[in-house]
Amino acid sequence: MTxxxxxxxxxxxxxxxxxxxxxxxxxxxxxxxGRMVYxxxxxxxxxxxxxxxxxxxxxxxKSKDYRQFLEDMGFRTFTxxxxxxxxLGKVRWRPYARGMGQIATSPGGFNRELLILxxxxxxxxxxxxxxxxxxxxxxxxxxxxxxxxxxxxxGLFAATFVPGIFAYSSALWRYVAKILVGVxxxxxxxxxxxxxxIIGGLKKESRTNE
Amino acid sequence: MxxxxxxxxxxxxxxxxxxxxxxxxxxxxxxxxxxxxxxxIERETNGRVVLGAGxxxxxxxxxxxxxxxxxxxxxxxxxxxxxxxTDIGRKAAEEERKRIGExxxxxxxxxxxxTV
Numbered sequence: 664m665t666x667x668x669x670x671x672x673x674x675x676x677x678x679x680x681x682x683x684x685x686x687x688x689x690x691x692x693x694x695x696x697g698r699m700v701y702x703x704x705x706x707x708x709x710x711x712x713x714x715x716x717x718x719x720x721x722x723x724x725k726s727k728d729y730r731q732f733l734e735d736m737g738f739r740t741f742t743x744x745x746x747x748x749x750x751l752g753k754v755r756w757r758p759y760a761r762g763m764g765q766i767a768t769s770p771g772g773f774n775r776e777l778l779i780l781x782x783x784x785x786x787x788x789x790x791x792x793x794x795x796x797x798x799x800x801x802x803x804x805x806x807x808x809x810x811x812x813x814x815x816x817x818g819l820f821a822a823t824f825v826p827g828i829f830a831y832s833s834a835l836w837r838y839v840a841k842i843l844v845g846v847x848x849x850x851x852x853x854x855x856x857x858x859x860x861i862i863g864g865l866k867k868e869s870r871t872n873e
Numbered sequence: 874m875x876x877x878x879x880x881x882x883x884x885x886x887x888x889x890x891x892x893x894x895x896x897x898x899x900x901x902x903x904x905x906x907x908x909x910x911x912x913x914i915e916r917e918t919n920g921r922v923v924l925g926a927g928x929x930x931x932x933x934x935x936x937x938x939x940x941x942x943x944x945x946x947x948x949x950x951x952x953x954x955x956x957x958x959t960d961i962g963r964k965a966a967e968e969e970r971k972r973i974g975e976x977x978x979x980x981x982x983x984x985x986x987x988t989v
Binding site: 716733790791792793794796873 | 930
């Protein structure tokens, strides 16, 4: 029995992870995933569990190497996109990434920002990052991606106030654009703050513990 | 105050390794791969330390960059990558062993316990 679900996550890390685990709890195992489509097949309830890992800060070759490593460790892996962008032959700048990870191409690392990992439920917690330093740097990687999204959106938000830029569009559309961009920016600001607070807490702990 | 000075000097010299780094380094005294290392550490610490796969991947890459470990065998084979400790790695591990020994002796002297 297969099941097809159409879904898109703004909360692409925790929200998506929780949802996949809920599906596994109900007896659905991820078979494939596309940009917005998830294909499940039946399995024993609670047979598998899932984790979502952020890899957009790595270059494409690094993230492929990481994926291979995780496969060797016995996880099943899927790549997943964050953006909804249907294009081929594209170069994208990721200001938040490290080194060559700043350049994402399609085909390549673009639309493969996340890894979905699956393991058999064995009673042990599905934790990928277990020491404080490593936890801090992994949280920092996607905090930075939110932070840059805020910067870009605020730039766009500011642009809606500049006379002339959106002159060709109607007054109503300008109003809607302002609200849309503003709401999106606010939600990303909340995420940036949330992850910054998590990082701050971990850093405090890392002064005395490892 | 004195402890503070020692701690700072220690860190500047790059003395202390993190527990993760040291345990992973010890696991490479024999040729080993990711999954083998995770099992080694879990077994040898009686389940106290269970490394996450992401943390382990980071640790292996750091050790590779520092040239404390190197790949063994044919890298072109699509098999699990195996690595082994290098001479520089052995030196680092030996220094860490001494450092921990010092702390252990000090702690035993003050707190008590087994005689040194």
